[in-house]
Amino acid sequence: MTVWEVLAAFRLTIRNIEIASSTHIDGGLPCLSGRTAAYRTVILKDPEFLHGFTHDYWLGEVPAQLGHGWATYVQCCKEAELLSTMKPNWRFLKQVLRWTRNTWRSDLRSLFMERHIWTAHPYVAYTMVDKIFNPLTLLVGPCLVSYLMYKSTIPVEQGGYHLPWWNILLSYFVWLSATRTLKLLPHLWNQPEHIIYVPAFILFGYYFAIMKIYALCTLHEVRVISFLLCSALPFPPLCFPSFLGLGLSSLVLPSLSLIPLPHFL
Template structure:
C-alpha cells in the first residue's frame, strides 16, 4: 500500500463515481424506509373483510401448501374465496375447498390454464367492493386483511400491496431460497422508501395485492388485461401485476404499500436452480413494463418522478455493475507488467483483495435488515455477490429475448391467444357457460373518480374483532406456525 502514491489510478475514477452515486441513493432509500409508516387500521373502518372482500386465487395446483395458505386467508374472514382453475383440476380443488371451508370457498374454471384469463374470470364473478389477488402459496398473518383495507379509507387509493418474506420449502433454507430472501429484503426497503418519497411503487406484487373492484370491472380494463401484446405480436400471460400497477398510474389512482409485520406475507420460492428461471421471467416482465411506462405511456414521469428515476436506474444498472469487474481486470492485468513498461507498483493480489473486501462490506451493509433476523445467512453473502453479476448478464440476455413470453417454471400453461379465444367462446354461451357476467354491484356514496364506495361501519377490528373464529390451526392459534419462528418476530 506504500506504493499507492507512485501509481496513477485514473482508471478508478469512473468506478468511484458510480460507487458514490449508487450508495448515496441507497442511503437515501434507507432513510426514507426508516421514516416510512404504514397506515393504521381505523377504529370504525369503511370496509369490513366479511362483507367487502373477495379473494381471487388463480391456480393449477391443489397441494398441501395451498391448503395451509387457504387456512391463513380464512382467519381474516373474507366474504368469499374464489379459486379459478382449468377444467381438469376442478375435482381436486373442489375436494380441497370442501376439506377447508365449503361455505367460503368456491371453484370456477376456464377452458385453459392462463393466469390473466383466470383472474379476469374471477373479477367477473366478484360482487364485493374489494378484490384481493393471492398466490396459492401465500401465507398471511391474521391482521393482513384489516391492514390492507386501511389505505382504502382514502378514496383516491385504487391498489394496495404488502411486504414479503420467504419461508423454506424444507426444514432449512437452501442457498437459492436465501438469495430470494435477500432480494425480498432489498425490495421491502425499496417499496417502503418509494411509498414515502412520492407515493408510487414499481409493482404491486402479484403474490398478494388488493384493488377496488369497480376499477377492474371496467370493460376497457378487462379487454386490455386479456389482450396485452408486446410489440403488437407476442401475447402476454405473465406480468399481470405489472399491468395492474401501470393501469393504476395511467388512470389516476393512487397506490400504497403496507410494509409492516402485520401485513407481511410469507411465501415459498423455488429451492433449486429453477429459481433462476423464475428470475428470468420476472426480469423480462420488468423490462417490458418499465419500457412501456417510461417511453410509451409516460404517465409515470409526472405522477411518480421518483419511480421513473428508479426505472431508469434499473435500465442502466446491468451496464454500470459490469464496469467494476472490467476495470479491476484492467488494473490486475497492468499490475503484471514491469514498472518500467508502464505497470503498477501495487501487486495484483492487493488490488483484487481490496476490491473483494469492498464488495463483501458493501453488500453485507445492504443486507443488514435480513442478517439482523438470520445472522447465519452471512455465509451466503459471497453467493449473493456472484448472483448479482450473473443477474446483470441475465438482464442483458432478457433484454434481447423479450419476445419469449412463456411461463418458464410451470408446465401446462396454455397458449395465451388460444386460451383467450376459447374463453370468449365459453362466455358467449351466457351465464351457464361462463359463470356470472355481471359488471356492476350496489355500492353507496361517490368518490372523486365518479364511482361508488361503501360507508363507514360500526364494527371494529380492535381486539381481533372481524376475524374468522372458525379458522384456527391445530394448536388453536389464529397464527400460521411459520410466524411463531423467532426470526420473524424481530
C-alpha cells in the first residue's frame, strides 16, 4: 500500500468510529456512503421525493442532499463489512477536497437551514459544530507552541517561560502521537506495520485543516456529473438521476445488509 492508501484507510477507520457512535447514541448520521447503502423502493418511487431531490440546489448550481424525513441506520457488524479501494497517489487529496466541500454544504444546511437536527439528533449536531471549529483549534496549537518556545528563550525574571524549548516541543509531539494513535487503534490492531505512517497522518491533519478552510471559501466551485444509478436490491429496480457524491446516501434500508453500489468519479 502507498502512503496515500494508508492515509485514506486511517481516515476511514476514524469515520467508522464516528458513524457507529452517532448511530448508537442518538440514531443520527452526518453522512452515509452511497456506495454501501441500500434504499427502500418506496422512497425512489415517491414523486414528491424525486421532484425535491432533482430540484434542490446549492446556490443554484449543484443538488444538495435531501433526507426527506427518512431514517438512517448503519450496520456495524462483521456480516456487513465491505472492502474498498483507495486512491494510490496524490489524487487522493483532490478526492478529499471534493468530499470536504460536500461536508460543508451538508452540515451548514442541516445546522442553519433545516435545523431539525438540533432536536432530532443532538449528538450529530454537536459533532457538526465541532467540525466547524476544528480547523481553527488545530492550527492554533502550533502557534501557541511556537510562542511558548519563543518565551522559553527569555529569562524567567524578564517574563520568560520556565520550561526549555525542547521540553515544550517534545511534550507537544508526544501528546499528538498519543492522541492520534489512539484513534487509529482499530486499524493498527490489524495492520501494526502501518504505525510508521502515524507521523505522516499527523502532518496530513494540519494540511487537512488548511484544506477545510480553503474548501469553505470555495464552496461555489462544483463539478456535476449526472448518470443513471440502478437499484441493486432484490425488488423491482428503479433508475433515477444521481449526482457526483450527492446521491441518496441518507436513505438506508435498516433491514438489509449493506450492498455495494457502483462507484462513479
